Amino acid sequence: GQNIDQPTEMTATEGAIVQINCTYQTSGFNGLFWYQQHAGEAPTFLSYNVLDGLEEKGRFSSFLSRSKGYSYLLLKELQMKDSASYLCAVRADGKGANNLFFGTGTRLTVIP
Amino acid sequence: EPEVTQTPSHQVTQMGQEVILRCVPISNHLYFYWYRQILGQKVEFLVSFYNNEISEKSEIFDDQFSVERPDGSNFTLKIRSTKLEDSAMYFCASLMHSPEQFFGPGTRLTVL
Numbered sequence: 514g515q516n517i518d519q520p521t522e523m524t525a526t527e528g529a530i531v532q533i534n535c536t537y538q539t540s541g542f543n544g545l546f547w548y549q550q551h552a553g554e555a556p557t558f559l560s561y562n563v564l565d566g567l568e569e570k571g572r573f574s575s576f577l578s579r580s581k582g583y584s585y586l587l588l589k590e591l592q593m594k595d596s597a598s599y600l601c602a603v604r605a606d607g608k609g610a611n612n613l614f615f616g617t618g619t620r621l622t623v624i625p
Numbered sequence: 626e627p628e629v630t631q632t633p634s635h636q637v638t639q640m641g642q643e644v645i646l647r648c649v650p651i652s653n654h655l656y657f658y659w660y661r662q663i664l665g666q667k668v669e670f671l672v673s674f675y676n677n678e679i680s681e682k683s684e685i686f687d688d689q690f691s692v693e694r695p696d697g698s699n700f701t702l703k704i705r706s707t708k709l710e711d712s713a714m715y716f717c718a719s720l721m722h723s724p725e726q727f728f729g730p731g732t733r734l735t736v737l
Binding site: 558611 | 667668724726728729
C-alpha cells in the first residue's frame with residue numbers, strides 16, 4: 514500500500530519562501546508529483562521527480578530523496594494567488610497504469 | 626491548449642439512482658483515470674483504463690461502479706445504485722506518455 518504524509522496547514526508571508534514537506538512509504542515507487550489545487554477546482558500539475566535531486570521550474574522547485582522517502586516543494590517569492598492546497602502524490606507501478614496516490618494535501622495561506 | 630472536459634459540473638441524485646458521469650479526455654491520450662475527492666479529504670484513485678479495458682482499480686471501485694469508452698472520445702463512469710457516501714467531486718484525468726496527468730474540472734455529485 515501507500516502511506517503519504519504532509520502537514521495539514523501552513524501560513525507564509527507574501528514575498529517569502531515556503532517549503533512543504535512530504536514523506537512517503539510505498540511499494541513500487543515510480544515517481545513523485547506535486548499538484549496545486551485551489552478550492553473547488555481540479556488539481557494542476559506543478560512538478561515531477563523520479564530521480565534524486567532538485568528540479569527547478571520558475572518560482573517552484575521540488576526535491577526528492579528516494580532513500581529517505583522524502584520530498585519537498587519550495588515556493589519562492591510567494592504571491593497571494595499561491596494560497597491553495599498543495600498535493601504530494603506518488604506514482605506506483607501497477608500494470609503500467611501510472612496511477613497516482615495522493616496525500617491529504619497542505620493548505621497554504623499566504624498573508625500580506 | 627487541449628484540456629479534459631467533464632459533464633455535468635454538478636449532479637444531484639436520489640439515493641439508489643444510477644448516475645453517469647461523462648468525460649472527454651484530451652484526444653490522442655491513451656490512459657484514462659477516475660479519481661474522487663470527498664469534501665475536505667484527499668484525492669483517491671478509483672480506476673485506470675487503457676486499451677479499452679480496466680488496467681487497475683482500487684478497493685473503492687466495487688461492483689456498483691463501471692467505466693466505459695463507448696466511442697473514440699468519451700469516457701464514462703457509471704454508479705449503478707448511488708449511496709449517500711458516494712457524494713464527492715469526481716475527477717477524470719488522461720495521460721499520453723509524459724508523466725503529467727491532466728485533470729478535468731470535476732463533477733460534483735450530491736446524493737440525497
